[in-house]
Amino acid sequence: MTTTKQSGPGTDPFEVWREMYDANERTWSAALEQAMGSPEFGDSSGKLLETMLAAQKTVRDNMRTYLETMNVPTREDIARLGELVIGLEEKIDQVADRLDEIEEAVRAVPGGPAGPIGPSGPTGAKGPAGSVGRTGKTGRAGRPGPKGAAGPKGQAGATGPKGPAGPKGKAGTTGRARSVTSAAPAKQVVASKRAAPSKRAAPSTRARPATSTRAKPATNEPTTKDIKPVAGAR
């Protein structure tokens, strides 16, 4: 800055630019603001934009026609695929929301599972039945499992300690186990139904339920039907 001051106006183009801007900035800004605030500017800029959009649309339409003729997927085709994926993701989210609601409803039942007991699911993480894997995973949250012992059958409590096996579970777990409001109860209910065989198998056979769930995946699927009787029993 000091160096630029040494040169007089006219000898340094950057100095000229700087001085010109400083001298006129306010005037020009005011003039621009006034011009751009006028209805005429609005009209003309709107028409200009409309014209540009019409030209752009023509280019896009022609390109689409050309690509379709050449049997090449158009941008719209790709976007449509993307929309399908987004739609599927939304449906999955809705199912997850619904599951959360069901779990909350189950938890709200008087005498129902006391909060985060549920995830006691033993192992079974690798089982094809996603539910097993999930419960296994949530097993971490199963720490509070002991509360489950208060349950009528006390099975959930028993299975609680097996939680550690959960980590084997596929992503299924979804980190739901971490949530306090988690879905544990519903899972617990499901787990408690499954708990019987694993209880028979004794703690030393942690891995066995996984194989058994592979063999009988259908029986391990958590359904509303599964949930109702147990909840009701409580």
Place this chain on the structure above:
Amino acid sequence: MTTSAWPEWPAGESIWSSNDRALEMAQAVLGSSDAPVGLTPKELVWRKNKARLYRYLRSEPATHKTPIFLVLPLINRSYILDLRPGASFVEFLLSQGFDVFLIDWGTPGDEDRSLDVTTLVTRYLPRAAKAIQKATGETRMTVLGYCIGGALATCFAALHPEVTRNLVLLTAPIDFADAGQFGRMTAPGIFPVEQLTDTFPVIPAQLPDIGTKLLNPLASYVGTYRQLWDKLGAENFDLRGWQAMYRWVNDSVPFAGAAFRQWIVEFYRENRLARDLLEMDGRPVRLADIRCPVLNIAASRDQIAPRPTTSVITHRVGSDDASEILVEGGHVGIVVGRTASQNLWPKVGAWLSAHD
């Protein structure tokens, strides 16, 4: 060899100094795209489509129980609130003991043409909030929205009072009855919004960017460089800081077509939010339904969200605890400017602590 066809260039040391300065300026501008930004460590907590919810990592547990949910604008990169170390609102909140979450809307593509504001408020924000609940164990949170994100946060707070512990708005336009130059630029008969969204599934980032810069064209297109010229000669000029800000200003995000149309038509033109005429998923969005404590932060020289658009919220919410901080400055400057860390952030931090 003895004579040149070129006009004689003025001799002297000063011209070379100016040339050097001009080269420095060019390097500063061209190098801004690599300026490090958003450096505070964070983890991904939840995702949906392009949206990502991040939780900023803390070295020690939060001392405040109420988590903070930052809702960013749709047309800007989210790192504005975590610009760089020492100039990061997020960093400040973490230092004050808050658990901070931020939703980054990502960059929409053509497949997001039907993604509107309603979907963002009713499908994205609630699920992100649920993810925060699960991550923290806290049912309620402070929702803090910036600019358009503030309008979204307001709608969310009105629809989900059970989740919103506090609502904090940073230069958030709510009442568009007098929206200034933006209002005139987007008026019916002038701005062909339908034709625009029919042509572009996703509104190119340049369009809103040009609209913003046209609010003060001379300052935007010339004044920025004029100021840089002087700053480059200053002793303690923070070049990386300038580059980070320059990068953010020129790093706009496309606007999903449906969201843009709804924003222009329902918010700007019809002013539905302030008139209590806005509906989302069949549910009315009423400002009076916001009963949690509200802090409204407005900028006195804001051209993007002029004062009339930001001043209404404190009078219209149903909360008895609604206050406002009016800061001298512009739309962005009050949030990340040099004085923000000394002036605004401590006030916000104190308010949040008092409403934990």
